[in-house]
Amino acid sequence: MGHIDSDAKSDMRQRALRRKNRAVALSLVGAVVLFYFVYIVRAGVI
Amino acid sequence: MADTTVSQASADKVGGEYFAVADFVALLKPRVMSLSVFTAFVGMALAPSELHPILMGVAIFCIALGAGASGAINMWYDRDIDAVMSRTRARPIPMGRVEPETALAFGIILSMGAVTLLGLATNWVAAGLLGATIAYYVVVYTMWLKRRTTQNIVIGGAAGALPPLVGWAAATGEISLAPLSLFLLIFFWTPPHFWALALYRNDDFARAKLPMLPLIKGAASAKRHILAYTLILPPLSTLPYFAGIAGTGYLVIALSLGAYFVARAAILLRTAETESVPAGGVQPHDLPAKKLFAFSILYLFVLFATLLLEPVLRTLAGLL
Structure with a gap:
């Protein structure tokens, strides 16, 4: 029983970690895109 | 429902197997952020400048992020008092x-x-002003004044009044009297807005040992202060008209709403003679304070919405 609880907890931790990594990665990509947009607008490209 | 959420949160806390984007959104205090974004946008829209629409969007996004970031740092610092107030105990950190x-x-x-x-x-x-706003909210208001003086929200209110200046500066690169009139309007609006809330949330602030004016000086004194600040608002709200960023339509609306605001504050003051601060829960005599608090939000929103829409309506009328 304790073994099953431990497995479930480990599984939850893995999923939370994946969600967190995905959120951080998306935030970084978003920030890069935003800075790039600002760069091209200020450069007069669009 | 609340109990279920609490026990779920406690279970999730163990071992760090929990992560939700929604909690990080909550850290940004979206409702407070929306007021900052709206007033900043009005400041930016009224400024005599042709900022590129994309840069305008990015600037608004930055102001929203900055406002949200200061909310997150505020929640980090105030986590002890947030945990004891019913209004804040459901925040992500507590x-x-x-x-x-x-x-x-x-x-x-x-x-x-x-x-x-x-x-x-x-x-x-604009960037310097945004940085100063964040620093002021975190250091001057949250860390220094909030737990020390009954004037906490008066002086700290400057942080909430700065976004129109940031918006104006983003569009023009400078500060002038016109956006300062918007700053003054929000600055003097903040005390009656917050003290009305403090009047009917007195128990909450007492539990957190925060020196809110109604708690330290009494309800009657707080109601007198509310009326005093409210009396300043109608003349102050005419400043955008004289600064040239508002028309007569705005002037009429501002003075009418200002008069009603004063009337509501006078009604609130009259209840002070017979009633003290309630011992707990929402009492029927909390109603004037609740109504004043609700009206204060509407007041500021309508004034800024009028500032924003008046030039649009005038242009449309000119086209017809």
């Missing part, structure tokens, strides 16, 4: 859904990102 250090890092990184991006997208006057 619920154990976000570690305090994570909230602090999140707030600092967002602040730096927002200020840097605003500087690159618009100008460094």
Whole structure:
């Protein structure tokens, strides 16, 4: 029983970690895109 | 429902097997952020400048991030008092859904990102003002004044009044009298708005040992202060008209709503003679304070919406 609880907890931790990594990665990509947009607008490209 | 959420949060806290984007959104205090974004947008829209629409959008995004970041740092610092107030105990840190250090890092990184991006997208006057607003809210209000003086929200209110200046500066690169009139309007609006809330949330603030004016000086004194600040608002609300950023339509609306605001504050003061601060729960005599609080939100929203829409309506009328 304790073994099953431990497995479930480990599984939850893995999923939370994946969600967190995905959120951080998306935030970084978003920030890069935003800075790039600002760069091209200020450069007069669009 | 609340109990279920609390126990779920406690279970999730164990071992760090919990992560939800929604909690990080909650750290940004979306409702407070929306007021900052709206007033900043009005400041930006009224400014005599043709900022590129994309840069305008980026500037608004930066102001939203900056406001949210200061909210996250505020939640990190105030986690002890948030845990004892019913109004704030469901926030992510007291619920154990976000570690305090994570909230602090999140707030600092967002602040730096927002200020840097605003500087690159618009100008460094606006970026400096945004940085100063965040620093003022976190250091002057949250860390210094909030737990020390009954004037906490009066002086600290300047942070909430700065976004129109940031918006104006983003569009023009400078500060003039016109956006200062918007700053003054929000600055003097803040005390009656918050003291009305403090009047009917007195127990909450008492539990957190916060020196709110109604708690320290009594309800009657707070109601007199509310009326005094409310009396300043109608003449102050005419400043945008004289600064040339509002027309007669705005003037009529501002004076009418200002008169009603004063009337509501007078009604609130009259209840002070017979009633004291309630011992707990929502009492029927909390009603004038609740009504004043609700009206104060409507007052500021209508005034700023009028400032924004009046030029549009005038242009449309000119086209017809």
